[in-house]
Amino acid sequence: MPKNPNLTKVNHLVSKQDRTSNKDHRGGIFWLTGLSASGKSTLAMRAEAALQEKGLHAYVLDGDNVRCGLCRDLSFSDEDREENIRRVSEVAALMADAGLIVISAFISPFKLGRENARAVSSAPFHEVYIKADIETCERRDPKGLYKKARAGEIKNFTGIDSPYEVPETPDLVLDTENQDIEQSVQALIEYIESEVLV
Amino acid sequence: MPKNPNLTKVNHLVSKQDRTSNKDHRGGIFWLTGLSASGKSTLAMRAEAALQEKGLHAYVLDGDNVRCGLCRDLSFSDEDREENIRRVSEVAALMADAGLIVISAFISPFKLGRENARAVSSAPFHEVYIKADIETCERRDPKGLYKKARAGEIKNFTGIDSPYEVPETPDLVLDTENQDIEQSVQALIEYIESEVLV
Numbered sequence: 228m229p230k231n232p233n234l235t236k237v238n239h240l241v242s243k244q245d246r247t248s249n250k251d252h253r254g255g256i257f258w259l260t261g262l263s264a265s266g267k268s269t270l271a272m273r274a275e276a277a278l279q280e281k282g283l284h285a286y287v288l289d290g291d292n293v294r295c296g297l298c299r300d301l302s303f304s305d306e307d308r309e310e311n312i313r314r315v316s317e318v319a320a321l322m323a324d325a326g327l328i329v330i331s332a333f334i335s336p337f338k339l340g341r342e343n344a345r346a347v348s349s350a351p352f353h354e355v356y357i358k359a360d361i362e363t364c365e366r367r368d369p370k371g372l373y374k375k376a377r378a379g380e381i382k383n384f385t386g387i388d389s390p391y392e393v394p395e396t397p398d399l400v401l402d403t404e405n406q407d408i409e410q411s412v413q414a415l416i417e418y419i420e421s422e423v424l425v
Numbered sequence: 426m427p428k429n430p431n432l433t434k435v436n437h438l439v440s441k442q443d444r445t446s447n448k449d450h451r452g453g454i455f456w457l458t459g460l461s462a463s464g465k466s467t468l469a470m471r472a473e474a475a476l477q478e479k480g481l482h483a484y485v486l487d488g489d490n491v492r493c494g495l496c497r498d499l500s501f502s503d504e505d506r507e508e509n510i511r512r513v514s515e516v517a518a519l520m521a522d523a524g525l526i527v528i529s530a531f532i533s534p535f536k537l538g539r540e541n542a543r544a545v546s547s548a549p550f551h552e553v554y555i556k557a558d559i560e561t562c563e564r565r566d567p568k569g570l571y572k573k574a575r576a577g578e579i580k581n582f583t584g585i586d587s588p589y590e591v592p593e594t595p596d597l598v599l600d601t602e603n604q605d606i607e608q609s610v611q612a613l614i615e616y617i618e619s620e621v622l623v
Contacts, residue, residue, distance in 0.1 A: 233568070268435045
């Protein structure tokens with residue numbers, strides 16, 4: 228509800244049911260969370276492409292991309308990371324309300340941030356834990372960020388000097404430490420289809 | 426381009442062409458601008474519903490709705506209004522990139538804000554001026570906001586104590602002062618279809 232008494236919520240004339248009928252699938256949010264280099268973006272983009280091939284309408288919201296646009300005014304302090312996740316949660320909610328299959332790829336290290344993301348969405352929300360431990364991610368280090376963080380060149384880096392709160396009851400776990408990428412992509416696609424197809 | 430050297434843009438594996446083929450229409454932004462009570466939200470919601478009926482995929486981003494979510498931390502100061510429009514411009518760009526027909530309904534009083542909205546979108550952007558003068562809007566005053574603004578109870582109200590910069594070269598003008606709502610809705614729908622259908 229609006230706090231400001233001068234704001235008036237305007238209702239859409241299109242119902243969720245109408246949108247679902249139009250697309251032959253439901254909208255929803257598939258919220259990928261995990262350490263840097265756990266495989267979130269790769270899995271998200273691969274799943275988006277595969278769903279597109281099948282005629283489903285998915286879209287990836289990616290951490291680094293959003294930080295170049297909507298959230299380019301924010302730093303990586305705890306407060307700004309929280310605001311970053313708050314904003315993308317609202318965007319994901321709008322897109323899912325529009326009927327899209329939103330696949331988000333954000334480290335989103337804090338439980339509270341993920342809970343809020345679920346709370347603001349009127350469409351089904353699925354927490355997907357991309358599981359790979361810090362040693363695995365640091366060994367991969369495709370962007371050299373762990374190296375910089377260990378050298379003190381990046382502050383507040385999740386897993387190094389900023390915590391990652393492991394999901395307690397995720398809706399899906401993709402273990403990229405022990406599964407190869409193809410297996411994880413396939414599992415993600417199957418899960419999404421099982422949740423959105425009508 | 427990212428300013429922060431630690432951010433890496435991730436490319437989608439789905440092209441604009443793929444998205445268009447999937448939906449049989451292009452994505453794009455139809456940016457409705459005009460005074461409070463000029464008819465933006467009504468026109469936007471009516472057009473969304475009509476396009477949905479025709480199987481097209483449209484979604485309305487509405488000023489008051491966004492201020493209850495994504496932008497609920499912002500006031501109506503000039504600076505915060507600018508930030509409000511900056512954020513929704515980025516959201517509209519993301520949604521249009523996803524292939525949606527985005528119909529936005531924001532007063533968006535400043536030319537610079539509207540130019541920036543166009544600049545950040547990779548999809549076609551259309552400025553739609555919802556034309557009704559201040560006398561007409563003040564006479565309508567469905568939410569009683571002009572009355573409050575005249576009484577000094579609302580500050581920075583567009584048209585009263587905050588300026589509205591009329592679009593100089595809008596892509597479409599809908600004159601709700603002299604046309605009835607049905608005519609304006611119809612003209613908006615026809616314009617959108619002419620721009621997005623492939």
